[in-house]
Amino acid sequence: MLTADLLHASLGDPLLDVMNFLNEIAIRYPDAISFAPGRPNEKFYDPQQIATYLDAYQRYLREQRGFDDARITSLLFQYGRTNGHIGELLARMLEKDEGIRVAPESIVVTVGCQEATFITLRALFSKPTDVLLVGMPCYIGVTGAARLLDIEVAPVPERADGLDLDALEARVRELRSQGKQPRALYLVADFANPSGRSLPAPARHRLLELAAREQFLIIEDNPYGFFSREGPRKPTLKALDDRQQVIYLGSFSKSAFPGLRLGYAVADQRVTDAAGQHHLLAGEFSKIKSLLTVNTSALSQAVVGGMLVLNEGGLLEANQEAIRFYKTNMDATLQALERHFPKSEAWARDVTWNVPDGGFFLVMKLPIEADEALLEESARNFHVLWTPMRYFYLGTGGEHELRLSCSYLTPERIEEGVARLARHLQKAILERQPAPQVRAG
Structure with missing residues (x-):
């Protein structure tokens, strides 16, 4: 038998468990709409x-x-x-x-x-x-x-x-x-x-x-x-x-x-x-x-x-169709977020996100923690996956943030996925935020 102290110390670092955890979540919920992987879309591939x-x-x-x-x-x-x-x-x-x-x-x-x-x-x-x-x-x-x-x-x-x-x-x-x-x-x-x-x-x-x-x-x-x-x-x-x-x-x-x-x-x-x-x-x-x-x-x-x-x-020229596709996907994600997280709703007012000028990813900031428990609930009850941003920080940071990847999905699946995410976060925010204090008198 080996003991952990005989192995390289890095193997005990939680950082090295991140990929396995995300893969395990994806395997357990294969039908979930996933904003987690930064994968290119397979529509461009022909064997x-x-x-x-x-x-x-x-x-x-x-x-x-x-x-x-x-x-x-x-x-x-x-x-x-x-x-x-x-x-x-x-x-x-x-x-x-x-x-x-x-x-x-x-x-x-x-x-x-x-x-x-x-x-x-x-x-x-x-x-x-x-x-x-x-x-x-x-x-x-x-x-x-x-x-x-x-x-x-x-x-x-x-x-x-x-x-x-x-x-x-x-x-x-x-x-x-x-x-x-x-x-x-x-x-x-x-x-x-x-x-x-x-x-x-x-x-x-x-x-x-x-x-x-x-x-x-x-x-x-x-x-x-x-x-x-x-x-x-x-x-x-x-x-x-x-x-x-x-x-x-x-x-x-x-x-x-x-x-x-x-x-x-x-x-x-x-x-x-x-x-x-x-x-x-x-x-x-x-x-x-x-x-x-x-x-x-x-x-x-x-x-x-x-x-x-x-x-x-x-x-570069060979990727023009893919460039247009990923632009459309990012636009679709940003537009869906605007629709499903309206600032007219009190629960959504503290939910924000950045607007990248390209690429596959954007980051949402929440008024609650975006931890493993929230991700598990999102996958199990609302069938939508995302990535906690805390995984990308050393020590502290990203506790209230999540990453969305819009590359692998179609615009239609993006719309449905953001709608599911909004339903989940609305429920979670209303449940987890402390109730406002009522002043006596």
């Missing part, structure tokens, strides 16, 4: 497309790269290059879709963006005094990975318009005064999970200047950047990066499909070794990856490669 993409990639290898059949067979069926075999196509995609110009050698293809995150943290954080800065609330995949790696995390609050840069600067100086080293900041600048917030363009320039002055790196994660709802797309931090301060993480889970489990890291920073030789940080990432997953599925890479070939090197 027949996979063969088309594989064929396109093989033609590309044969006609543009000069591969013969034996070499193509080896590439698709054997262990492959640790950094991946679609680096040139990804570099072209980044330039076309995001205005990011990097060499293919600086790109490491990973098993989903989660591996890219893990590798980045493992490479950068070498001392007990190194600290990871994160916007708060934060995606639990990052804080969970840091916990597994025994990396200290320092939260920085978000404002309505994204990360609070004044608070960031103060936190950096506070950590330095304690003898700690703020090593990197993790940030989703566009339509963050879970808050849905985006960093304004002027703040992006200021953040890069702050990182240069205070000497920390920025880990920019950009899974939702295509899905703008209002206004022109903002430049990524990496597109503005002229000092190699930004490590850029990307994923094909939203722009293609999650089953690929394909992501990548752009690590074009220069590393100087003990002999004074220079090489790319991507090479260090490759060492870690070689002992973590060996290499990334050649078939998944070939599918993405075929998609890029068939779409003239980019995926």
Whole structure:
């Protein structure tokens, strides 16, 4: 028998139980309308497309790269290059879709963006005094990975318009005064999970200047950047990066499909070794990856490669229908909230929500706690699921907030789901709020 004290301490952290709890709720209530998962909608998927993409990639290898059949067979069926075999196509995609110009050698293809995150943290954080800065609330995949790696995390609050840069600067100086080293900041600048917030363009320039002055790196994660709802797309931090301060993480889970489990890291920073030789940080990432997953599925890479070939090197234009769909869904969610939580009703006056300019998520604030008991009641009695925001905070925070994801549902299901949520919250608010005090006399 093993005792818990013989296992890594992170396994006792409630943070690592969050995903299992949410999955268990979803399994027990399969017929509930779920605003919980940040999943793309399956209307854009056709299994027949996979063969088309594989064929396109093989033609590309044969006609543009000069591969013969034996070499193509080896590439698709054997262990492959640790950094991946679609680096040139990804570099072209980044330039076309995001205005990011990097060499293919600086790109490491990973098993989903989660591996890219893990590798980045493992490479950068070498001392007990190194600290990871994160916007708060934060995606639990990052804080969970840091916990597994025994990396200290320092939260920085978000404002309505994204990360609070004044608070960031103060936190950096506070950590330095304690003898700690703020090593990197993790940030989703566009339509963050879970808050849905985006960093304004002027703040992006200021953040890069702050990182240069205070000497920390920025880990920019950009899974939702295509899905703008209002206004022109903002430049990524990496597109503005002229000092190699930004490590850029990307994923094909939203722009293609999650089953690929394909992501990548752009690590074009220069590393100087003990002999004074220079090489790319991507090479260090490759060492870690070689002992973590060996290499990334050649078939998944070939599918993405075929998609890029068939779409003239980019995926932004190929996602236009999806962009319109997710915009419609966010609009439908916001409109349904306005209808079903009318400010003319006393119970709904203290229920508020943010209005993201894109992405999959928004956050509601309630006058009561949005805890596991409320979620259980919501699932059991009203057949609607959502995510407590407290899961995305370290320590305290988010106790009165919940996250809604509008990506996986149709507008019709969104309307019905918000109606169910309103019925539940009306009942819960009226039951849980203290009765008003009546003054004697």
